[in-house]
Amino acid sequence: MPRVYPRLLEQFLQSEAKGGILLFLAALLAFILANTPWSSMYFALREVPAGVRLGTFDLEKPLLLWVNDLLMALFFLLVGLELKREVLSGELRDYRRAGLALAGALGGMAVPALLFLVVNPGLPEARGWGVPMATDIAFALGVLALVPRAPLGLKLFLTALAIVDDLGAVLVIALFYTGGLEPLPLGLAAFTLGVGLLLNRLGVWYIWPYMLLGLPLWYFVLKSGLHATLAGVLLALAIPLRRARPFQGATSAQDPEDLEGELEGLEEGVEGAQSPLHRLEHTLHPWVAYGVLPVFAFFNAGVALVGLEFGAVALGVALGLLLGKPLGILLMAWLALRLGLGTLPEGVDLKAILGVGFLAGIGFTMALFIAGLAFEGSLLDQAKVGVMAASVLAGLLGFTLVRASLDRALA
Incomplete structure (x- = not known):
């Protein structure tokens, strides 16, 4: 593998770590505002109506829903791009190399859901079984980045685990957290996606036609009964992963002016050789990490503790994230190793895998998102408290276990 790839991966992981810190600060601010004399202003802000009106077309929603339905569609677009890249050309392309992460992710989704259902067997509480399945990759990688000398292989394992987890969350939302489907908008959404796939087949490498299609696709998915954010994942399917043109490297010029010209040509060659998917992913990532997710956290993490009971929903979510994730x-992972379906990363033992399992229990963004689809009112507040409490404890335990396992390996 060329040396540039590990450097790019490290840059990605570092940016995820910084995004996790900003996400935490936004959530902390929301939680503080919700439990101070300014709480009425905070909750009123979430309900401020905003909309778009063009002639007879009128679409109006509270700010909270614009954040959760439209802004988060950009997050899901980024998730879809990452999933497509990893499956077609990344860590998930080779089953044996990705076997450990795939097995771990499946266990990390199934066991938390089962634990939640054991605690909450009856409706409406049982609708929240999908909440503790999710992992917040930004927070999890942010905590892992704080561990001194954390091996790159362990970061890769956690990244692949979280990406498979995201795929599971997307499928759960699509299959179990949608309303009644409307045939006409659903057909129009399928037609719009088909146009995007056709552009891909025709070799359209510009990003802007796909983004223009994204607006009607989002609207039709919204009206179809599916959750609007799934439009982001669907749009990602149409973005080409093939390179626009072959990369042209530099020659061996000696003259400084010629060399400067070749370096400029090299930069243009690198940009032109990137696929539209890579270019869009790199463009979206800072906007999502430093904009979309902190705004989502600010609008969704505020929970007033006055009068709130830590009931069965909060307990089921907390147990699922804090115990179900690491155990699953x-x-x-142990079963995959025993069956020869995967191998441990270099310098990593099962104790470190357990530590990463706890880090995967940091659910936050996706867990709060699914909670908002599953519940409302007091049950939603319970789910939020369970998510936040378990995420903090899981992060502390994961950091401690990973660090202890690495210290022991170096002793």
């Missing part, structure tokens, strides 16, 4: 990941 460890058991399935």
Whole structure:
């Protein structure tokens, strides 16, 4: 593998770590505002109506829903791009190389859901079984980045685990957290996606036609009964992963002016050789990490503790994230190793895998998102408290276990 790829991966992981810190600060601010004399202003801000009106077309929503339905569609677009890249050309392309992460992710989704259902067997509480399945990759990588000398292989394992987890969350939302489907908007959404796939087949390498299609696709998905954010994942399917043109490297010029010209040509060659998917992913990432997710956290993490009871929903979410995630990941990873379906990363033992399992219990963004689809009112507040409490404890335990396992390996 060329040396540039590990450097790019490190830059990605570092940016995820910084995004996790900003996400935490936004959530902390929301939580503080919700429990101070300014709480009425905070909750009123979330309900401020905003809309678009063009002639007879009128679409109006509270700010909270614009954030959760439209802004988060950009987050899901980024998730879709990452999933497509990893499956077609990344860590998930080779099953044996990705076997450990795949097995761990499956265990980390199934066991938390089962634990939640054990605690909450009846409706409406049982609708929240999908909440503790999710991992927040920004927070999890942010905590792992704080561990001194954390091996690159362990970061890759956590990244692949979280990406498979995101795929599971997308499928859960699409299959179990949608309303009644409307045939006409659903057909128009399929037609719009088909146009995007056709542009891909015709070799359209510009990004802007796909983004223009994204607006009607989002609207039709919104009206179809599916959750509007799934439009982001669908749009990602149409973005080409093939390179626009072959990369042209530099020659061996000696004259400084010629060399400067070749360097400029090299930069243009690198940009032109990138696929539209890579270019869009790199463009979106800072906007999502430093804009979309902190705004989402600010609008969704505010929970007033006055009068709130830590009931069965909060307990089920907390147990699922704090115990179900690490146990499911460890058991399935151990089984994959025993069956020869995967190998441990270099310098990593099962204790480190258990530590990563706890880090995967930091659910936050996706867990709060699914909670908003599953519940409302007091049950939603319970789910939020369970997510936030478990995420903090899981992060502390994960950091401690990973660091202890690495210290022991170096002793």
